[in-house]
Amino acid sequence: MAENMDSALAFKGSNYLRQRLVLSTLSGKPVRIKEIRSQDDEPGLREFEVNLIRLLDKITNGSRIEVSETGTSLYYQPGLLYGGVVDHECCKLRAVGYYLEVLVALGPFCKKALHVTLKGVTNDENDPSVDTFLSGAIPVLKRFLVVNDGLELHITKRGMAPEGGGEVVFKCPVRRQLKPILLVDQGKVKRVRGVVYAVRVSPAISNRLVAAAKGVFLKFLPDVYIYTDQHRGQKSGKSPGFGITVVAETTTGVFYTAEAISNPAGSGKPPSVPEEVGKEAAFRLLEEVYRGGCVDSAFQSFATLFMAMTPKDVSKCLMGPLSPYTVRFLQHLRDFFGLMFKLESHKKTEEEKELKTGASKVLVTCSGIGFTNLSKRTA
Incomplete structure (x- = not known):
């Protein structure tokens, strides 16, 4: 749970680090995270988490990052989300998908169009692969971009765990505003x-x-x-x-x-x-x-984030059962932006009742906060 201390949102533990850093960067609110694995035999931030913070530092301008000597405490004050051309060597302990989650979430809101080359492990058993991002996350982002020219993700080299050696290029255009969505028909x-x-x-x-x-x-x-x-x-x-x-x-x-x-x-x-x-x-x-639902369960958090960032208009999205990761993301959106989502249990269709198929779905509704990318002067 977040506590407001010295104007920084305070959290405890190592869980959901990416969510907190992404929302801190978008909201401009600093975060202080304490007791990071303080009870473990090896306390503090792991190598891949430090590597992620370095990547965030590369795509922002003027960020202030402080890590305690033991690594169990992190203070992050975000700077301007700049973007631009970045070359980054990822930690081999996590796949490129771990880093792509942050880049896809922040890409449309940068000052300069994002052009990132990530090197490391492209496919492993812990993180969604680059192929999954290409097939599942990019279509979600396309729905919110008014024009999706310049949105690219491709693998130039494959790198399997544990040694990696892969290379991935991600390009994302910047937008002044995203567009609200109405996505309630999942089709067949x-x-x-x-x-x-x-x-x-x-x-x-x-x-x-x-x-x-x-x-x-x-x-x-x-x-x-x-x-x-x-x-x-x-x-x-x-x-x-x-x-x-x-x-x-x-x-x-x-x-x-x-x-x-x-x-x-x-x-x-x-x-x-x-x-x-x-x-x-x-x-x-x-x-x-x-x-079921209109968004893959691995990328529900992207849909909720982009819905929150739209102009002050209502967005609706039908989703399958919410993953624990998405539930926590909704709580973090409330902490950083004061935004509450309306969650309604969606009734099964007559066909689903007859066939006794389909999981219970959730209709997710919110009114966007009217987030505007002031760095981009035109639409």
């Missing part, structure tokens, strides 16, 4: 697409992954296409591994994503079987479709 799944990647392993593994995943999806719909993404030589990173990302698209342009990845080399876990990895991704996607 009309096709499934996917990408399989196998780096520094036999190319035959890709075909086994594709066959296993398609075997599950073809029982439900015919339009299934999964392509293979082969990176060789310098573009294949430093560690072996393989994985699959699958995306279901609905008739109303909603995207659900899921992924599965092989156990990383040196993790002590047994080698992964391609068929099992393919089926795991397929079943995870079916579960995501069951949860």
